[in-house]
Amino acid sequence: MKQYDAIIIGAGQAGTPLSKKLAKAGWKTALIEKRFIGGTCVNDGCTPTKTLIASAKAAYIAAKQADELGIKIGSFEIDFAKIMKRKNEIVMNGREGSEKSIRETENLDLVFGEAIFTGDKIIEVRTTSGEVLELSADYFFIDTGTRTKIPDIEGINKVPYLTSTSILDLKQLPDHLLILGGGYIGMEFGQLFKRLGSKVTIIDSASTFLPKEDEDICEEITGIFREDGIDVYQKSKAKSLEYTDRKIKITFEHEGKTQAVSGDQLLIAAGRIPQSDLLKPENSGIEIDEKGFIKVDDKLQTNVPGIYALGEANGGPAFTHIAFNDYIIVCYNLLNKENRSTKDRPIPYCMFTDPQLARVGMTEKQAIEKGLNIKVAKLPMSSVARGVETGETRGIMKAVVDADTHKILGVAILAVEGGEVMSVLEIAMRAGMTYDELRNYIFAHPTYSESINNLFMKLDE
Structure with missing residues (x-):
């Protein structure tokens, strides 16, 4: 068993800077990541989606706004392969830059593999190279994020659906993109693909987009989406899914009637769930809540002294900047003996629709x-x-x-x-x-x- 001062599980927007800061402070540190450095933000979230949204905005300007401003563009083409290539290059630049910085940090070991707790502050890591490591530390910091929630709908296991991760690997622009869920993810992808030329249908169970917002704001943004030509079905419950002749059909209830719509791609955007089940935190005595999130106090420490959970793993607001602030709280408290907490911190956010x-x-x-x-x-x-x-x-x-x-x-x-x-x-x-x-x-x-x-x-x- 290899002993560390600190082990960080997950190289997201909290885990990565924390690992470097602790290592530079003289802590013998290990950073465990099962996939890519940068977490959701760099690889599947902020960086790639906002890059795509920029391309979609350019298409919108060419198709509509330019003419209104007196600029006659005429016909233009969407080079989807080039759009995706640019997105991939920007993602890789961010990912590789972060990994290089980690590898150049003294006292910091980077391990690619999947970790599970096997005992009191002990983990087993199955590395991507096939090696099995047993590691322990005085401090653990869990930054494992979330994954797409797959709803229980008849036929869902028989259709080739997309998630917010796999949609970023599309090779062709969908003819008709169906989106199940009208939250931030569904709305951003819906608008950007509509602007790139896809027909888009959003089916959402809520009575309005973003039900936590005030009604006037919800009505305004719903009107904008309909003005953009996006088909929106709210207060709709998906009943079943079918896949025939390369088409996916959703049957759903809307305003008391059973309706159906078909498309060539389906994006599941009905929420996200924690990945703590994969980590087996109970083996180290870590408590989780009824939704699977790791319980923490206002200093982000779990019920086990010395074990912390940051970012989406603790069920807090699911924003990159909140994960980064979690890192700030933990880091300054441990290294500078400050008394920072999550109490009364502001929660700003921005959804990048247009x-x-x-x-x-x-x-x-x-x-x-x-x-x-x-x-x-x-x-x-x-x-x-x-x-x-x-x-x-x-x-x-x-x-x-x-x-x-x-x-x-x-x-x-x-x-x-x-x-x-x-x-x-x-x-x-x-x-x-x-x-x-x-x-x-x-x-x-x-x-x-x-x-x-x-x-x-x-x-x-």
């Missing part, structure tokens, strides 16, 4: 449920100078403020570069600025952020 949906803080309905005295400001993008000038008038900006203190409680920005505008407002919220201060603040003209003035002027009407 326009983007970015949010931080409370929704209007959350504020009402808390019984707060609030005021709500709304500004359509058609009233934003920069949006009008660039032809990007779809969407809405919304802010919820405390009517007594004038502090900003939350914002939702459905707009081109909505994530950038939201980030400005997030900083203002953390600084304790009131909406009065932002209403009268000087922003450069004409920028999207300048619309923050106009947004809060709505509260004076």
Whole structure:
């Protein structure tokens, strides 16, 4: 058995920087990864999808926006192979750069293989080369992420479905992409493939996209998708799947009627589940919750002292930046003896549809449920100078403020570069600025952020 000071399982956006930081601090460290360095973000999530979305945006500009701006492009072609090649090159550059940095770090061993707990702070690793290693450490850090949840639908094991991982390996553009699930994954892939030329149908069990958002935001983005020509069936329950003549047919219930639609590709985007079952954490006494996520306290430590779970493995918000912040909390607490925690940290996020949906803080309905005295400001993008000038008038900006203190409680920005505008407002919220201060603040003209003035002027009407 080989003994380490620290073993990190999973080379994602928490595990990778943590392994390097601990090793540089003098800890004898091992990083175990069963697949690729970089985790979901670099290999199957943020990096490849946002790269594809950029290509889809270019197609959208050529097909629609350019003409509206007085530019006659005429016919153009989608080179799907080149689009995918560019995506692959960007992914490989990120992956290989991270791996090189890990291998150059002293005190850090990189092991490719699948780990399982076999005892108290002991793991067995079956390496990709066929070797079996037994390792132990004083500290363990679990960053194993999640995988696609496959719903229990009649016939699902008889159809060649795609996941958010395997869809990135397509060789041909689908003629008709069926998507089961209307969350972030389904919406981003749906819009990008529609813009590249596929017919797209989204079937979702919820009554609206993104049910945790306010109703006005949901209605706005649903309208945008329908305007883009995407077929959307909400409040729909998939009943069965069939595969004949290279076509996949979904039979589903919609508004009390049984309907069916067929396509040549099916993306399962109905949620994600933890991978802790593969790790067998119970063998080391680690507690998991009813959904399979590893239980942690606000310092991200499990019930077993010295064992931590970071990123999606602990059931927290499933965002790359939250996983990275988990690393910051654990690292600074262990190495600098600080007292950081997950309590009251902001949870900003951005969905990269076009326009983007970015949010931080409370929704209007959350504020009402808390019984707060609030005021709500709304500004359509058609009233934003920069949006009008660039032809990007779809969407809405919304802010919820405390009517007594004038502090900003939350914002939702459905707009081109909505994530950038939201980030400005997030900083203002953390600084304790009131909406009065932002209403009268000087922003450069004409920028999207300048619309923050106009947004809060709505509260004076």
